[in-house]
Amino acid sequence: MSRNPIIRHKFTADPTVLEHNGTVYLFTGHDEPPEGTDDYVMKDWLCFTSTELEAWRELPSPLKATDFAWASGDAYASKVIAHGGAYYWFVAVSHRDIPGKAIGVARAPSPGGPWQDAIGAPLITGDMLPQLHNEKENLDPTVFTDDDGKSYICWGHQVCHFAQLNVTFTGLNSEIRTIDLPQFMEGSHLYKKNSWYYLMYGYGQPEQIAYAMSRSIHGPWEFRGIVCGPAYNSETNRPATLDFMGKSWLFYHNGALPGGGSHRRSVCVGELEYLPDGTIKPFNMP
Template sequence: MVKEGNPIIRNPYTADPTVLVHDGTVYLYTGHDNPPPGTDDYYMQDWLCFSSNDLTHWTECSSPLKATDFQWASGDAYASKVVEYRGKFYWFVSVTHAGGSRKAIGVAVSENPTGPFEDAKGSALVTHDMLPFSESDKANLDPTVLIDDDGRSYLFWGNGQCYFAELQSNLTGLASPIAVIDLPGFAEGAHIHKKNGIYYLAYGYGYPEKVAYAMSRNIHGPWEFKGILNEIAGNCATNRPAIVEFNGSDYFFYHNGALPGGGSHRRSVCVDRLYYQEDGSMSKVVMTTEGLG
């Protein structure tokens, strides 16, 4: 498929992007909005994968992972994060834990960026009873992971409250207690990345969600709130970012509800250019596809 401006994926409906660059190829992993006709609600049961060498031509890969590939999960494929680590690819996901409505975080692994992926642990990585405190069944949403320069890895996630923990060296367990990060207006959809020695934590802000971000010189904080990076996405109440460098330029992936028949429950992934200021702060995204690739 060839993009015709934003959204870049026009069939099927896609949401909650996470992006990986491997061997000169961009791999875009998304949620899959697939509510039955006449249904105006979230229905997401699997994740999708697309690849591109130029951010213009996109190839859809076979569906690499379903929520029920985790035998301990009952379904529901929420926002996720894929990282490459020691020659393998780890996919951190949020699903509904079997036997209830509470969300849990799992991790799948593959030898290839397009899969097949399989449960790396055989049980949840994070469950509700592990949290310091939360009354929300959706507390374990939207994991994001950073592999730092020294090889240590860190997990951020949450809904209404941002949580943080270090991961074990095999990425299938926690190596630290779960901490709480105080971020203004934190809703969900966290994304962590690092550039030029600075850590950036972007997230869905308020409701309807904008994207805000904070900066730090230390993965453990303190975090300095920097403001709004992206305004409310058109015809869509949620807003989950993914930020990546490709071929010397920086890009901001997100979703909106702009396609015909689209909306908050039928979303579509988009991409725009991202710029950094001299002080390290990120500029607001210009809503255009000019100059991509």
Template sequence: METKEIMTSLGNPIIRHKFTADPTVLVHEQKVYLYTGHDEALPDRYEYVMNEWLCFSSEDLIHWTEHPVPLKAKNFKWASGDAYASNVIRHYDKFFWYAAVTHATIPGKAIGVAISEHPTGPFKDARGSALITTQMGIKLGTDNFDPSVLVDDDGQAYIFWGKNICYYAKLKENMIEIDGTINTLNLPEFQEGVHLHKKNGSYYLSYGYEFPEKVGYAMSRSITGPWEFKGILNEIAGNCETNRPAIIEFKGKDYFFYHNGSLKHGGSHRRSVCIDHLFYNEDGTMKRVIMSSEGVSKATH
């Protein structure tokens, strides 16, 4: 596929020619890189059909460039498919892509990690095996969904993930191995879709809250807790039962990425990524995000 520009000045959703879901967002060299899942279910199918992830970039959050598909679920040779929610980060001048897929030989979902020298890929399996599987002390009734990785100021990396229970662990310096034990967090009505970010010394853990999913969040002064639940950040997104937040600061402003089902023939299995502004209170808590059709204005210096 050739790279092409997409004009999205008409507001939300920001990508309109394909169904996109589960945003993960990276700021690199004055560009925003948006990575999404790709909902491919036909309108008469009420199940997730997701085989690949997509990549878009923008210098202003209005004009987006679509790049060739950087990663497919079956690029993990040990996976049977299903390109579920993921997280892309930059560390050691490399780009690491943590993704939830279905394991071919171990029951349940698994988390793999791919690596690239460039933000647009191509990405390749960094291990040749899953980073996290259900054989690693994952409790019955939970699963390995929706990874989120944060590298703390001291260089220590942590990965958070989960379904019904939120798990977290340290990563080794190579970023592709778990370091030590897997721990759990007790978060109110935790479903899935965890996203971590840090601002002004505080850690923020946003996630799918209740079902259908709102987005709730907790705060902490330490990445290992204790975490204090702060309330609802985003309401139920239209006719879509799920949500997956991604939060960035770009050119001096804060932004909240999420998905809804607002495109024609859209819904819970045909979702679309949106952006709205995010604002903080003086005490560091986040104000409730106002979802809009207008979206955001052009990001400038």
């Protein structure tokens, strides 16, 4: 395994990852605050590929926040998923007119692109929530398609929201409800393994990665503890998981590169292990 952080020439954050025909596609946020600025500056997303999780090749920047005509900017954490013979990229951005951030969807024929706004409008806006608790509430979407073909989206900042998507990913097919999780901050990641549903998320501040488990996508969710402690030199974290080469992997970010920190983060990866009862073995961030 290559040394962490795995991307060393740019600051990267908030990984989402999938495998296609033996190639791993790693999509990340892109931290680029100018010198002297200690704040989030994120305008686009990046994509890297690898066939062995060792060497990573950067593709041209595939998507930026303003590719969504209704967005004013701010490229927050995202999720890429294969669905119905195409690929969908769910992103969080700032809306030009509506408070509470917004979630958009881009579509492409392959994970390498080209990507285009799939709807021409946001999928989720702040005024769709039962109650807007904070202006960053529509952050960090994660999407999962169950064995029966139904797809679900989970997202939020300080409040964890959940809804079913319609079959074309152009709207919701249920009401928006909340999932009660201890010290939920953001960074949700929803997946299934060996008949268990897992919901990882950023826990507390500085954020650890915690998780809950359920036998149903609709819950109830049982909190099962901490996957790993706070990332080095970063107040946030965002998990992504991948089964590849016969092992399970956890992607995350820290602030370990020279000049790095909470607003200049870097994606890392390590092996994730499960115990016989389905719980996750505590992860030591390599």
